[in-house]
Amino acid sequence: MTRSVRVAEPIAVGAVSPAGPVTAGRPAGSNPLRDTLLVFSRAIGISVRNPVWLVMGAAQPLLYIFLFGPLLVKFADMPGFPPGNAWQVFVPAILVLLGLFGGAFAGFGLISEWRDGVVDRMRVTPMSRFALLFGRVLRDVAVLLVQAVLLVLAGVLMGLRAPIGGVIVAILIVAVMGVTMSSGGYAVALKVKSEDALAPLVNGIMVPLMLLAGVMLPITKGLAPDWLYYLSRCNPVVYVVEACRAAFLGDFASHQFWIGLAVAVALATVCVAWASRVFTRLSR
Amino acid sequence: MTTSEPVGSMIHVRGLAKTYTGRKEPVHAVRGVDLDVTAGEIVGFLGPNGAGKTTTLQMLTTLLEPTSGEARVAGHDLRTDPAGVRRSIGYVAQGGSAGSDARVGEEMLYQGRFYGLTRPEAQRRTDELLERLDLGGLAGRDVKTLSGGQKRRLDIALGLVHSPALVFLDEPTTGLDPQSRSNMWGHIAGLRTRAGTTVFITTHYLDEADALCDRVLVIDDGRIIATGTPDELKRQVSGDLVALGVTGDPGEVLVLARRLPGATEPAVEPAPAAGLASAGGAGASRVTFRVPDGERVVISLLHDLESAGVALTGVSVHRPTLDDVFLTLTGRTLREEAA
Numbered sequence: 001m002t003r004s005v006r007v008a009e010p011i012a013v014g015a016v017s018p019a020g021p022v023t024a025g026r027p028a029g030s031n032p033l034r035d036t037l038l039v040f041s042r043a044i045g046i047s048v049r050n051p052v053w054l055v056m057g058a059a060q061p062l063l064y065i066f067l068f069g070p071l072l073v074k075f076a077d078m079p080g081f082p083p084g085n086a087w088q089v090f091v092p093a094i095l096v097l098l099g100l101f102g103g104a105f106a107g108f109g110l111i112s113e114w115r116d117g118v119v120d121r122m123r124v125t126p127m128s129r130f131a132l133l134f135g136r137v138l139r140d141v142a143v144l145l146v147q148a149v150l151l152v153l154a155g156v157l158m159g160l161r162a163p164i165g166g167v168i169v170a171i172l173i174v175a176v177m178g179v180t181m182s183s184g185g186y187a188v189a190l191k192v193k194s195e196d197a198l199a200p201l202v203n204g205i206m207v208p209l210m211l212l213a214g215v216m217l218p219i220t221k222g223l224a225p226d227w228l229y230y231l232s233r234c235n236p237v238v239y240v241v242e243a244c245r246a247a248f249l250g251d252f253a254s255h256q257f258w259i260g261l262a263v264a265v266a267l268a269t270v271c272v273a274w275a276s277r278v279f280t281r282l283s284r
Numbered sequence: 285m286t287t288s289e290p291v292g293s294m295i296h297v298r299g300l301a302k303t304y305t306g307r308k309e310p311v312h313a314v315r316g317v318d319l320d321v322t323a324g325e326i327v328g329f330l331g332p333n334g335a336g337k338t339t340t341l342q343m344l345t346t347l348l349e350p351t352s353g354e355a356r357v358a359g360h361d362l363r364t365d366p367a368g369v370r371r372s373i374g375y376v377a378q379g380g381s382a383g384s385d386a387r388v389g390e391e392m393l394y395q396g397r398f399y400g401l402t403r404p405e406a407q408r409r410t411d412e413l414l415e416r417l418d419l420g421g422l423a424g425r426d427v428k429t430l431s432g433g434q435k436r437r438l439d440i441a442l443g444l445v446h447s448p449a450l451v452f453l454d455e456p457t458t459g460l461d462p463q464s465r466s467n468m469w470g471h472i473a474g475l476r477t478r479a480g481t482t483v484f485i486t487t488h489y490l491d492e493a494d495a496l497c498d499r500v501l502v503i504d505d506g507r508i509i510a511t512g513t514p515d516e517l518k519r520q521v522s523g524d525l526v527a528l529g530v531t532g533d534p535g536e537v538l539v540l541a542r543r544l545p546g547a548t549e550p551a552v553e554p555a556p557a558a559g560l561a562s563a564g565g566a567g568a569s570r571v572t573f574r575v576p577d578g579e580r581v582v583i584s585l586l587h588d589l590e591s592a593g594v595a596l597t598g599v600s601v602h603r604p605t606l607d608d609v610f611l612t613l614t615g616r617t618l619r620e621e622a623a
Contacts, residue, residue, distance in 0.1 A: 042394045046385050121381035125398040126370040
């Protein structure tokens with residue numbers, strides 16, 4: 001597509017024209033932080049009034065903890081199983097799972113907002129383009145944090161014991177993962193603009209990502225055939241899972257922790273930049 | 285900027301075009317539109333579905349990047365100062381703009397805050413606009429519980445919260461029942477009388493353009509094919525359509541009609557199809573022709589016919605509608621296109 005004219009520049013910071021006819025109040029769009037908080041607070045207000053998604057999103061991971069987690073307890077003694085007891089290995093992985101699916105499904109909410117005309121209405125306001133995206137991402141992260149705490153409590157109920165500092169750090173890493181998935185989910189949602197197209201796409205990407213990250217059973221050299229082990233090393237999510245597991249052991253010195261953290265931050269940066277671009281240049 | 289902007293200009297557009305990359309060949313949605321709107325005008329943008337109305341509107345409201353062209357909107361250059369454009373305009377999209385899970389009052393408040401209003405200012409504008417658009421008392425309701433007409437008025441209120449000097453309305457009455465439509469027309473006309481707001485309204489309803497607009501731009505296939513006041517455009521159709529129900533020989537009527545200055549398209553058809561000559565019985569027919577200033581001309585014609593002893597069963601004069609204009613300009617009717 002020829003793009004000889006650029007209309008929608010991202011964040012026209014401080015572009016205040018003196019000759020503008022009747023502009024009300026302070027110039028909006030000059031404060032991305034204020035704009036982000038506004039978008040966030042509108043979105044979270046709607047989410048809090050309709051908490052069904054909060055519960056729905058946490059339901060499946062909770063089922064895994066209650067109905068699958070207990071099976072792992074005896075596996076923890078097997079050679080090849082990662083260090084720590086079964087819950088220290090399983091709960092952090094389920095947290096990452098929550099981040100993967102919760103964020104990606106945020107795209108569905110955005111499609112319905114887009115269909116209502118809310119997205120375009122907000123794009124015509126002078127607010128920062130980045131805020132339109134990031135305010136929503138922050139709402140998703142807030143929901144994710146509540147769900148993550150629920151999951152950890154469920155884990156404790158089932159027998160999880162882990163250093164509190166490590167659990168908090170792991171939840172923060174999952175929050176970073178949530179930023180990645182929700183902004184990625186938004187970008188894809190705005191590209192396809194139809195729930196029917198998004199659902200198979202989300203499942204088609206998420207299920208292999210989840211399995212290859214060793215969420216259900218860790219994919220270690222000792223447990224997996226070589227080809228599966230090396231395939232899983234190509235999946236960036238596996239490093240995030242390992243970082244969370246390291247955090248649950250309080251093992252902040254391990255290279256797994258730092259590599260996973262770096263991968264999580266890198267993924268989030270790329271996805272936010274991409275989604276921000278999609279929000280800005282959205283057409284049709 | 286390469287073109288100069290006239291004084292008092294609200295919209296100044298030259299060569300605005302949008303081309304999409306199609307599967308086989310490029311799709312030219314808008315092919316080089318020039319248009320000017322003066323402050324305080326209500327301008328109608330008329331055309332069939334797919335003519336390029338919404339695409340043009342989305343470009344002018346910064347939602348869509350033009351492929352080429354220049355535009356100044358409300359004093360700001362679309363290319364270099366999109367944020368300035370956004371601050372100065374209101375936009376009411378075709379499909380609505382309020383979140384269905386949101387509450388009416390909150391949606392208004394946030395919209396005001398999005399435009400930089402303080403909380404008390406936003407509250408004041410919310411109360412004022414909800415009241416003015418007959419939505420008073422609905423602030424606590426969920427948007428999804430509103431009727432079609434209420435929801436459309438909320439869309440308008442959302443577009444006005446920051447008191448913009450220029451408002452774009454994309455088919456504001458599509459899908460409304462006749463009563464809600466005329467009610468909406470009142471609100472739209474009120475925008476100018478109240479605050480001198482400039483209104484740019486797209487429609488494919490001709491009566492709407494006729495009732496509301498100072499000036500109409502007709503767009504077809506991505507090009508503006510005519511512009512003028514509704515009356516000027518109607519004059520492009522050669523005159524009013526006069527129809528006479530005749531019991532006897534229509535030949536006499538035709539002769540007299542042809543003598544009228546500027547009369548065109550004389551035609552005779554058997555009456556049963558025509559509904560006019562209900563009292564005519566067998567042998568009645570319907571004579572039609574177009575003539576400028578039909579209502580005045582027909583009075584003297586009736587005198588002449590009476591003197592000639594021609595018995596009439598009925599007479600009607602139809603002023604041309606913008607529908608006729610569109611037909612004249614393109615050879616197609618708007619309704620075929622809208623279907």
